[in-house]
Amino acid sequence: HPPDVVKTFRYHCDSEFLLWPLEEMLTTKETYGLIVVGRKEAAVGYVRGNKIEVIREFTSGIHGKHRAGGQSQRRYERLIEEAEKRFYRRISEVINDLFLEMEDLKGIFIGGPGPSKEKFVDDESLDYRLREKIMGVIDLGYGGAEGIRALLERVQDKIENVKYIQEKQIMQKFMKELSNETGMVQYGLEEVQNALNLGAVDTLIISEDLDLYEINIKCENCGHNESRIVKEVEIEDMESKIQEAMCPECGSNSFGIEKTLPLIEALGELASNRGTEIELISSETEEGEMLRSTFGGIVATLRFKVSY
Numbered sequence: 001h002p003p004d005v006v007k008t009f010r011y012h013c014d015s016e017f018l019l020w021p022l023e024e025m026l027t028t029k030e031t032y033g034l035i036v037v038g039r040k041e042a043a044v045g046y047v048r049g050n051k052i053e054v055i056r057e058f059t060s061g062i063h064g065k066h067r068a069g070g071q072s073q074r075r076y077e078r079l080i081e082e083a084e085k086r087f088y089r090r091i092s093e094v095i096n097d098l099f100l101e102m103e104d105l106k107g108i109f110i111g112g113p114g115p116s117k118e119k120f121v122d123d124e125s126l127d128y129r130l131r132e133k134i135m136g137v138i139d140l141g142y143g144g145a146e147g148i149r150a151l152l153e154r155v156q157d158k159i160e161n162v163k164y165i166q167e168k169q170i171m172q173k174f175m176k177e178l179s180n181e182t183g184m185v186q187y188g189l190e191e192v193q194n195a196l197n198l199g200a201v202d203t204l205i206i207s208e209d210l211d212l213y214e215i216n217i218k219c220e221n222c223g224h225n226e227s228r229i230v231k232e233v234e235i236e237d238m239e240s241k242i243q244e245a246m247c248p249e250c251g252s253n254s255f256g257i258e259k260t261l262p263l264i265e266a267l268g269e270l271a272s273n274r275g276t277e278i279e280l281i282s283s284e285t286e287e288g289e290m291l292r293s294t295f296g297g298i299v300a301t302l303r304f305k306v307s308y
């Protein structure tokens with residue numbers, strides 16, 4: 001499923017949504033690897049934004065405990081141990097191939113019932129670059145593919161925290177530039193739009209809770225166009241005003257609305273044409289709340305200074 005923010009767009013602009021790869025730009029790119037290892041089965045998956053996928057499942061072929069005693073029991077245990085090692089290595093090989101290729105892999109969580117997951121980690125057959133990304137080893141009631149969802153449920157908070165920490169860092173970087181008066185930041189809708197048009201914006205930082213829409217108006221007679229920025233509750237009023245208005249350029253009454261779209265989308269279109277990064281920031285952190293309330297929900301860090 002696309003994230004909520006895209007769903008919201010769909011409700012509001014039923015005619016012309018997603019004209020540009022908005023979804024791709026605005027969905028979270030961060031990926032977390034999910035590995036569930038049990039004695040009998042294992043599964044590998046990942047979560048990216050709201051999408052969870054199980055990529056591979058494995059069975060070990062190891063059966064229940066042998067009941068004989070003495071010599072034969074010890075020999076049996078050794079064989080089992082070796083079979084387990086081969087199982088861990090088989091899983092690791094696949095994971096190494098899959099996860100080392102994965103862009104934006106932020107972290108890995110490992111879960112499962114019993115001691116197999118710890119043994120799997122201790123076996124060290126997982127590539128060291130992936131081992132460095134292990135963010136937690138968690139005890140679960142389920143193994144295999146079923147365990148993937150259970151694992152995600154258990155680590156959701158940690159993933160959210162990473163998201164919040166990143167959001168905080170993005171805003172802190174902006175605040176630092178601002179307080180040092182480096183001239184490498186911009187805020188306020190008009191200022192940011194100007195900088196975007198000049199191709200000066202490195203990162204466009206927008207509050208997820210930005211409640212603004214852009215109404216594009218065009219005169220069919222002379223081609224004159226302009227736009228208005230309004231809050232959601234003001235859209236209807238503004239649209240009927242525009243329908244009644246005459247073109248300020250030629251006086252014709254064929255002055256009408258071309259399209260109404262969320263400002264995030266309008267800015268996103270501008271940004272994508274300039275190779276600008278977009279960061280959507282929630283209001284869950286103090287910094288995110290400051291972005292929304294103090295800075296009107298839109299700020300930018302710059303590639304170069306702009307002057308007017």
Ligand SMILES: [Zn+2]
Binds near residue numbers: 219220221222223252
């Ligand atoms: Zn006109």
